[in-house]
Amino acid sequence: MARPVLLTVDDDPAVSRAVARDLRREYGEEYRVLRAGSGPEALEALRELKLRGDPVAVLLADHRMPDMTGVEFLEQAMDIVPRARRALLTAYADTDAAIAAINDVDVDAYLLKPWDPPEDKLYPKIDEMLSAWHATPDPEVVGVKLVGHRWSGPSFGARTLLTRNAVPHRWYSVEDPEGQRVLAAAGAGPDDVPVVVTADGQVLRHPGEAELAAAVGLTVDPQEEFYDLVVVGGGPAGLGAAVYGTSEGLRTVLVEREATGGQAGQSSRIENYLGFPGGVSGADLAERARRQAVKFGTELLLTRDVVALEVHGPKRVLRLDDGRTVAAGAVVLATGVSYRSLGVPGCDDLTGRGVYYGSATTEAAECAGRDVYVVGGANSAGQAAVFFSRHARSVCLLVRGPSLEASMSHYLIEQIAQIPSISVRTCTTLAGVQGDGHLEAITVQDAQTGELETLPASHLFVFIGGAPRTGWLDGAVVRDERGFIPTGPALVRDGRRPPGWPLDRDPYLLETSVPGVFVAGDVRADSVKRVASAVGEGAMAVTLVHRYLEER
Template identity: 85%
Template sequence: MGRPVLLTVDDDPQVSRAVARDLRRHYGEAYRVLRAGSGAEALEALRELKLRGDPVAVLLADHRMPEMNGIEFLERAMDLVPRARRALLTAYADTDAAIAAINDVDVDAYLLKPWDPPEEKLYPTVDAMLTAWHETPDPEVHGVKLVGHRWSAPSFRARDLLARNAVPYHWFNADEPDGQRVLAAAGAGPDDVPVVVTPDARVLRHPGEAELAAVVGLAVDPREEFYDLVVVGGGPAGLGAAVYGASEGLRTVLVEREATGGQAGQSSRIENYLGFPDGVSGGQLADRARRQAVKFGAELLLARDVVTLEAHGPKRVLHLDDGRRIAAHAVVLATGVSYRSLGVDGVDDLTGRGVYYGSAMTEAAECADSDVYIVGGANSAGQAAVFFARYARSVCLLVRGASLEASMSAYLVEQIAGIGSISVRTCTTVAGAQGDGHLEAITVEDARTGERETLPASHLFVFIGGAPRTGWLDGAVVRDERGFIPTGPALLREGRRPAGWDVDRDPYLLETSLPGVFVAGDVRADSVKRVASAVGEGAMAVTLVHRYLEER
């Protein structure tokens, strides 16, 4: 690969030359500075760079350009070079648009014209973007090739793991000529999928998630054996705890079984989170939080599951699924919840083959000209309906309750009502799923009449209930009858502390029945199921960790 690219886009040749001149003067030894005269020209240049495998580090686009303005270009460029950091060059009169772009398309910064002197107004901003770019996953994974079958559950899981962890890859269908050529070159066959080919020509046949994560550059092994704080779970609560723990000087490691962001990370657009009036995708929010945690020194382990928690004197020891152990002074449990299984005939065999739990955004393109069904009546289901309506011929929400208003935020109900391709069927449940190798039809039941109807369907997305991921904590901490973890005052019964409690005080507000082990987010009993509250609990848990450590 060549040197990383800094690409400037401006339709004014004089401005374009001036920006490129200043960038070359400061960054020319380590980076290639390219310029384009329009958004279309810049997109074509990005396509060529991507084909050659050349990394693109920074995009700097002028706001006011004919045919395609800077914001539109940066939004389209995200599909081609998702790792590149993005900045908008704008006049003072357009600062409102620039600020909106930071929310709408995750623009990293904006620069005002004129930018003289560049040492004060240009270089510090570009330096910050380059730092962020270098901290994202290894650019050499750009050459990763993934070959699989469209209706293969293992192939779907591999695509989903890479996509949710923001790892660029090239997808090839094993049933098509390009995919067959890659398989032949790798010495593999259709029965070996998913097949992964790395940039250095290593071939992995149906790899496990941890093996796949490791080969594409994600951290899967702990650097140390002992930490001040271990955070289990990488959703909003876990990321909040990791950011605050690391920023306050605690040696912090976060262990996540899939990808950072949790269920919130799969949301196509979160519009009621403080500070983002125009909304932000769950993936963008998770990526920002992940980068923030890493900036402060937190260690992130991905594709690793924690299977046991033990107390060894003052140490809290966690056993990982690969047999390793890590220990810490304190633990924050932020494992969140999983979508509950439909539990009806045919669904288990078709999961990952047309039936998906969560948004499964990697399937969006496959939904074109299809009729999509979404099960659930809460915000996550509503956000998915709005998202898939951009691609599918129609989207139908199947809601068990009598109305959306009882379980969904008003702003989402209004959005759904305004999209003609979305329909809502209330008092309706899924009674079965049918298909030979992939989903072909679903059977729905009207709860009021008991009547059943079979509908052709290729995609069914499920967003029902929430089952806590706490089975591995059996015997370690107290759980309620549903598996959620009570904390603080909820552990006291008639003024008595939990059995085995060995410190001379009551449990702190977010503390479990095991001193030094805290809970944040959806997995906590009676928690508020909102992103903002989860982040707040993650931060609060770290404050209580400090209090716990001070008393030892």
């Protein structure tokens, strides 16, 4: 945290220097003393301090200044730093104006010139204002500020990116006074949101994911020309491969299109993961794994999508969405799966504006006192229902099947049954969503009777199974009819290896139809969709990578 600022404003250079000198002599060790020669100059300084998140404790302004009086400056400064204490420096003849300022514009104090000796006439007033300021400090944060609209899809995306990548930041709604002050300091308006202000005061208006990631210090470009191992995907399988790869001496880079954790990282509570008897949130588990991977030396390349896989002799080359390439001796594909789109009328327009894929825990506070709907009947949906029940007035699970038993763990079914604010509607499908700019209602259909019912709703969270992210591999590796990637024995049919296989041996257990390209986690055909098995496959894949690299 930067030292709090004491800002003096006076158009007389001699007076300005004298005030700053006396303030530094008494307060210089704990506070920064800054001075400005005019009201406009001081307002610009306050905007810069606001953008950087530097706290401003006291403003001391001369009353008689050209262009802008001290009272006018202090009144405008209140819009930028409302908690700063404000004092007017006046001559004896201006005492009435100073008293009026105290009464009319809430100035905290006035000081008469000359103020000698400062021990009697200056410091006691400043001490009083500092004590009051410390009692109600400005809740600025050192880090990133994000101003957005609660019903803006891009604002939701920026907030999710920062949250899931563990970037310290503060969210401001464009509708709140403080959010409006940040926008004004940044020279932006409501139409520019999301607006991001970095720790060093850089302003981004409506940034793309890669631009935002780079601005807040995330790595978005590869640092090396060649690696031993490239891991594609930052979920449990990818993080497991990265930890074991770097810990065993492989130069490893992990490429992730959004944030580490994958779908598991969005789980509000995982209670059946080995070693966590009290349960662990997906975000916490992902962050622990990320720190572990980085500790061993894994390079994380974030907000980069892989669009193609190419084979150049012993090199496996991955082409990124910005045209760059990453080359390595071996590849582990751990791209996981994405929640399938609802595919109902109105859904696409309202995604990020009340309709969310995954738990979207950043929306928890907005659900307070509201009725929330969760679509899905598997563990991820159940975990989300339990999580949001702590915030929402009620949570309703919309389940297509006749019961939860076939798709949800027994412990979670029992937990849901014990929470009175959670209800379960089985044999129910979503038929449509409605809203003007944000979600306002949903239409559900009874699968047995066909009856339609429209319900008011502000938040809908979707967990309806996953589709593999493998379209970019078309023509490069063998995929099954659903897009999942078969490996090892599944590629050998009637003793015949996959077409184009160049080696004398069969593919290893987790190896694809391309030697040196391995698969781990949910994207592998016939995999067990569990966090523990994904981590195990990531570790196993690295063992097979070693074997492959040694035989070349």
